[in-house]
Amino acid sequence: MGNSFGCSASGERLVSAARDGDLVEAKMLLDCNPCLAKYSTFGGLNSPLHFAAAKSHNEIVALLLENGADVNSRNYCGQTALMQACRYGHWEVVQTLLLFKCNVTRADYLSGRTALHFAAVNGHVRCIRLVVADFVPSAPFDSINGQSNGDGSDASNIKSKYDQSALSKFVNKAADGGITALHMAALNGYFDCVQLLLDLHANVSAATFHYGTSMDLIGAGSTPLHYAACGGNLKCCQILLARGASRMTLNCNGWLPLDVARMWGRHWLEPLLAPDSDSTIPMFPPSNYLSLPLMSVLNIARAYGLQSSITCSDDAEICAVCLERACTVAAEGCGHELCVRCALYLCSTSNIPSLLLGPPGSIPCPLCRHGIISFVKLSGSPAKEIKLHLSLSLCTPCMLHSREAVRSTPTSTSDIRKNRVASVSPDFFCPVTCSPFPSVALPLCTCSEGLCPTCEPHEVATQEESPNRSQPASGDQNKMERVRLEKASCSSMFWGRRSCSREHQCNSEINA
Known part of the structure; x- marks a missing residue:
């Protein structure tokens, strides 16, 4: 469909310019044919906007949007340019896309991931901060309630509760298998992302589902603390425990977070995760990445x-x-x-x-x-x-694809503040899809000071080796270990072959 908007050769030149960051070439092509901004590669894998966003070419992103590119366009996997920018941590591109009013609540086709999942799984905390900007009002809820008096207090309380509800619903949106952004940040040991998400009302007790393809090696019904125990980051576990996570939560396999830590050889976590632990948990201040204004x-x-x-x-x-x-x-x-x-x-x-x-x-x-x-x-x-400015003029619609009927532009800053959450439709908070969740590389050791004394290097390709080499032999433990190894021997821990192939096609095209 996208190839019909202009010559295929010119479209491929625009794709190359977007991938390589050639702003002069992109301007020349779009001056000759502005509709090339809607061009997509053969088969609809990616558009020039996806290439520019993934490669952090911010000026080309803005140029494409000014010439009519759809800021919410999807590739073959249902991923938007915002998801690509969050995947690679290009916060300036995220900022530009937000200025063009991109939809942050959209989920991809493969596993129901939003841009927040993509940012959290790779630890891009600045992208998380920007993605939630339209849900965090520029005044603290406590000060709003404290300054109100008389009849206005009830309205202010209702307003603040609505803001918190919309923010909580977005942050806790689950992808396939019930995996939230907090699960992914905890698994990969990004404690700054974990701290920010918890400050943004992420549910510390959210459990994965028994359907869909969640992390089979941990099991359904697992909380972020189970995932943090698998990842092995001590600070992530401490933050979760300080914010109310329970050491005694059993998942559907009957495993405590301590059991998960032992299975994956995270022995340095055992004193902290033991049910009768007397370890001192430090108090953590609010995240430095909160941004009220x-x-x-x-x-x-x-x-x-x-x-x-x-x-x-x-x-x-x-x-x-x-x-x-x-x-x-x-x-x-x-x-x-x-x-x-x-x-x-x-x-x-x-x-x-x-x-x-x-x-x-x-x-x-x-x-x-x-x-x-x-x-x-x-x-x-x-x-x-x-x-x-050229890179921030808002939404000059393509004459052939006018969207004025569906887009409402606020006329003043006060109207924008009043409607800051009204533009987020509850329909976007849809249930999770049946598609499997993508692969996540599990860190074998995430200690900030280097490898732990008890942790030996492992090869990622040899997943059949057991990371636990110091556990006493027992019938139950051997059974658990055998189940874990059987599941680890499959071609992928999180996702099916079909979904793997689809996403690999899109990513290989961008990284070619």
């Missing part, structure tokens, strides 16, 4: 764009951070003014603890270190004087 500045950038140069009058204040653009936003509280581009970059990248600055998630002001919880648009410059 991100929603406010993201909505301002969507409504007014980013200034690429100084276009205001001589009396306009210049941003003290970049010294290039005029100030367009101000931080609530300290009142310091920045350009929207610098404010957006600050909210997307900051990971400084905010305990001494303000509520969790506040961002330190670069000029006075005051905790910022929200940005507001400056009223000094009319909107017509703010020229949209």
Whole structure:
């Protein structure tokens, strides 16, 4: 279908330009035929937008979207450009896609994974922060409730509960087999992702399902603590226990997290996971990757764009951070003014603890270190004087594929804040699909100081070898070990051959 929008040779040239990051070639092709932005490779595997997003060519991503490429287009596996950017950790591309109002709740065809799953499975915490931006209001719930009085208090309480409900539903959306983003981050030992997801109301007791293809080597009914025990990261287990995870939860195989740790040879976890453990669990502060003002500045950038140069009058204040653009936003509280581009970059990248600055998630002001919880648009410059930058002009629809009837554009920042969650349809929170979940590489040792003294190197290809070499022999243990080895000897732990083949085709095309 995509090949009909232009010459196949020109489309392949655009694909090559998107893959290689050749912006000049891409501009020339799209100037001649803007409909090439909708081109897809033979068989519909990937579009130029998928290539550019996977390869972190941010300017080409924006160029394609300006020329009518569908920001939510899917490849052969049902994956969007946002999923590809989150898979490889290209947070700047994620930021651009969000500015073009991509749908973060879409799930792929293979296993019901969202962009949040792709970011969590590879430990890209900045991508997680950006993906949930439209669900985290730019003011803490406690302060909203504390500042309200009279009749407004009830409305504020209802509003905050709705925001928390939408956020929790999105963060806990399960893929095939009931696997959540928290399961995947815990399995692979990304403790910063685990900490952020828990702060975003991830369910620490979520259990995998008995249907679908979950991690067979652990078993259905497993919690994130079971997965963390398999992964072997001590800090992940500590964070989960500190947030309410139970050592006594049995999965459908009758295994405790301690049993899973023993099966996989994670002996350093046994003192912590033992049911009668007296190990001291440290207290963990809120994640440094929370970002309260991100929603406010993201909505301002969507409504007014980013200034690429100084276009205001001589009396306009210049941003003290970049010294290039005029100030367009101000931080609530300290009142310091920045350009929207610098404010957006600050909210997307900051990971400084905010305990001494303000509520969790506040961002330190670069000029006075005051905790910022929200940005507001400056009223000094009319909107017509703010020229949209090429890479952030919002959704100029293709004349042949107008989407104005289904897209509603807020007319003011207040409307954006009021409708920040209304655009998320509950229909997107669909049940998990019957397709298997993708493969995840299991780390054999995830200690931050290197290999553990009791851990010997293993080859990934020889999965038939037992990682547990120091357990006492017993009938039950041998039976469990035999079951584990039988399941490990199959061609893949998580996914079927058909799904493996489909995703391999898409990925091999991108990485060719």
